[in-house]
Amino acid sequence: xxxxxxxxxxxxxxxxxxxxxxxxxxxxxxxxARQPEASGDIRGGMILMAAFVEGAALIAILLSxxxx
Amino acid sequence: xxxxxxxxxxFILSFNFVVFSQEQKLESDSIEKVQAxxxxxxxxxxxxxxxxxxxxxHDAHAKYDPAATAIHHIxxxxxxxxxxxxxxxxxxxxxxxxxxxDFFSSSKFHAGHHEDGLSAYNGYVLHHGSVHRVTDAxxxxxxxxxxxxxxxxxxxxEGKDKDIFYAIHNGKEYRLDARSTLDGGxxxxxxxxxxxxSLTKNVVSMILVSLFLIYVFSSAAKAYANNKDKAxxxxxxxxxxxxxxxxxxxxxxxxxxxxxxxxxxLLMSIFFFILGLNLFGQIPFLGGxxxxxxxxxxMTLALIVFFVVNFNGKxxxxxxxxxxxxxxxxxxxxxxxxxxxxxFIKPLTLMLRLAGNISAGHIAxxxxxxxxxxxGDSGASTGGGVIGTALAIPLTLFMxxxxxxxxxxxxxxxxxxxxxxxxxxxxxxxxxxxHPAEHH
Numbered sequence: 001x002x003x004x005x006x007x008x009x010x011x012x013x014x015x016x017x018x019x020x021x022x023x024x025x026x027x028x029x030x031x032x033a034r035q036p037e038a039s040g041d042i043r044g045g046m047i048l049m050a051a052f053v054e055g056a057a058l059i060a061i062l063l064s065x066x067x068x
Numbered sequence: 069x070x071x072x073x074x075x076x077x078x079f080i081l082s083f084n085f086v087v088f089s090q091e092q093k094l095e096s097d098s099i100e101k102v103q104a105x106x107x108x109x110x111x112x113x114x115x116x117x118x119x120x121x122x123x124x125x126h127d128a129h130a131k132y133d134p135a136a137t138a139i140h141h142i143x144x145x146x147x148x149x150x151x152x153x154x155x156x157x158x159x160x161x162x163x164x165x166x167x168x169x170d171f172f173s174s175s176k177f178h179a180g181h182h183e184d185g186l187s188a189y190n191g192y193v194l195h196h197g198s199v200h201r202v203t204d205a206x207x208x209x210x211x212x213x214x215x216x217x218x219x220x221x222x223x224x225x226e227g228k229d230k231d232i233f234y235a236i237h238n239g240k241e242y243r244l245d246a247r248s249t250l251d252g253g254x255x256x257x258x259x260x261x262x263x264x265x266s267l268t269k270n271v272v273s274m275i276l277v278s279l280f281l282i283y284v285f286s287s288a289a290k291a292y293a294n295n296k297d298k299a300x301x302x303x304x305x306x307x308x309x310x311x312x313x314x315x316x317x318x319x320x321x322x323x324x325x326x327x328x329x330x331x332x333x334l335l336m337s338i339f340f341f342i343l344g345l346n347l348f349g350q351i352p353f354l355g356g357x358x359x360x361x362x363x364x365x366x367m368t369l370a371l372i373v374f375f376v377v378n379f380n381g382k383x384x385x386x387x388x389x390x391x392x393x394x395x396x397x398x399x400x401x402x403x404x405x406x407x408x409x410x411x412f413i414k415p416l417t418l419m420l421r422l423a424g425n426i427s428a429g430h431i432a433x434x435x436x437x438x439x440x441x442x443x444g445d446s447g448a449s450t451g452g453g454v455i456g457t458a459l460a461i462p463l464t465l466f467m468x469x470x471x472x473x474x475x476x477x478x479x480x481x482x483x484x485x486x487x488x489x490x491x492x493x494x495x496x497x498x499x500x501x502x503h504p505a506e507h508h
Contacts, residue, residue, distance in 0.1 A: 044317060048488060051481045055417035058424045 006064035013064075017057030024049045132441040138434040140182075142358045142427055145197030145269045147179045150355055155179050158272060162192060164201060164262040167209070174266075176212065188213040192262075193235050193244065197269075200244035201262045202235060207242045214238075270359040277344040277359075285340075314339055314483060322487035323494070331490050334376060338369065339483040346426060346475035350468065360478075361426035363419065370415035373486045378411075381493040414489055418482060425478050429471040436463040 028046035032039045148156035157175035164170075170190050177185030177194035185194030191209040192199050195218055207213070217236045234241040248264035267275075284303055291304040300308050319328040319335055345360045359365050387393060389407040391400055439460045444453030 040317065041321070044321065044484065047477070047481060048484055051421065051485060052417075055421055058420045059417065061424065 010061045010064040013057045013060030017053055020053035021050045024053060132438070134435060134438040134442065137438060138431045140196050141356060141434050142361060142430045143197070144358075144362060145183060146194060146199045146264075146266055147174050147177070147183055147197060148269045148272060148355050149179070149183055149197070151353055156272075158269070159267050160192070160199065161265040161267070162199065162201075162262055163265065166261070167191070184215075184218055186215055188215050188235065188237065195233055195235070195244060198247045199264055199266070200233070200235075200247055201260070202242045203245055203261055204242045206240070207237060218244075269355060269357055270362055270365060273348060273355070273357040273359050274345065274365070277341065277348050281340055281344055310339075311336065314480075318480075318484050318487045322484070322491040324491065327494060331376075331487070334372075335483050335487055338373075338486060339479050342369070342422065342479035342482055343475060346479060347472070349426065349430070350471055350475060356430070358427060358430050361423050361430055363423045366419040366423040369422070369482070370419040373418060373489065374415040377414075377486075377489045377493045380490065382496055384496055385493045414485075418485060422478055422482055425474055429467065429474055433464055433467050433471070436460045436467060439463070 024046055028042050031042045035042075146158060146160065148158060150156070155175075157173045160170065160172050160174050160176075162170040170192065172189055174194065176187070176189040177192075178187050179194055179197075180186050183194065183197035188202065188208070189212055191203075191207060192201050193215055194200075215235050215237055216239075218233055219236060219241065220231045220233045223232050233244045235244055236242075245262070246260040248260050248262055284307060288304045288307045291300065291302070295301075295304075314335060315328070315332065319332050323331055342360055345357075345365075348354070349357045349359065349361070389411065390404050392403045392407070395403065437460055440453055440456035443456030443459070444450070
């Protein structure tokens, strides 16, 4: 039973990270469309922000793996 | 133009090779599953009791368990098996407090099907690729001893169901101690009675990748000395492109133009080491190593970053952690608590992100390959197996393409985060209210 609850928790974390990374990516694309000459800087920032969002989700997923 | 076309052809051919090799692997795997019974008879011995024992020991594998198979394939091992045929022996360095040191080659275990050892040596046995120790009375503690199979029972310890494994020797079952892990069994592995310092599959692959990188970079360096002021060529070209990209897009913007040179060797080593291991793990046939997906490996990398960042931290960095300027006094302790947590969460996320992403890719590929056995009902249904294969090949191919991108992105992310942490640590702020004289 705890395994099932942990799996639901991992799924919820992934939903959150998905929304977060989607927003980061979408806004970055908008920014690049507005200012194509700054695309390099924006891309770097985008990857960095996506990595931060993903980090929070990964902690949740790994906790759900270890909680048995 | 000519080169472009040949690169594209090479690219397509390489994918064809991947498909082909994957197909080969699947075929050989399914043949193995179908012929499982005949394999077991080769494990057994002349007299009847041993045969029965061997059969019992391998009954656990008769029903395909996708999760267990995936975990077995992504975890570290004490033997380096290529396609179940070639087993490269690795040196074993074992220490037990009550017994002392043991040095021998893993070929003493005579690893067979599923990386199970067919014999024990000095009281150690090989089960599913990892070394276990047998401390039960009556088990030979010196020299070789035949193992006719393994079996497992589910036991409830402290309210938790755990699989306890047993080795069968002379028709009797002997309990295996838990494998030696870095966490000492705290995270659920179980406390064990020995320490394993062996060169494992991951260690060997790390050494191989390091030697390859040393060769590539020293040959590129030699090319710069020999071809002064000429356009780079060959391997030098590949290395230079990635090197200047990391320098111009990661090191200079995040660390600063005047200080980046001190940290460039660290960033480059981290980037190429992770990239090399990520890509090496993607090669089919070569044991499918998962070194960057191993928490111990990524923890070491993250610890190096943690020490570099904090030993280079300037006064402003520590001030921002312990006593944040420009905020009301009652907020300062709260922020200090959050910042001190952040100090440890940063390397923790570095460690988890890399290991999680790489392991997830390996698990996805193994799950798609596992579709064959799920559809094929563990070898009972040929038609289902064919449908599973037809599904598994495109999915695996797709996943492998994604994994090549992930290999680059994750090594880049690790490097860019390292650079940003270092940049934040060595940055020297000039607060208007603190040092008004410095602003001219």
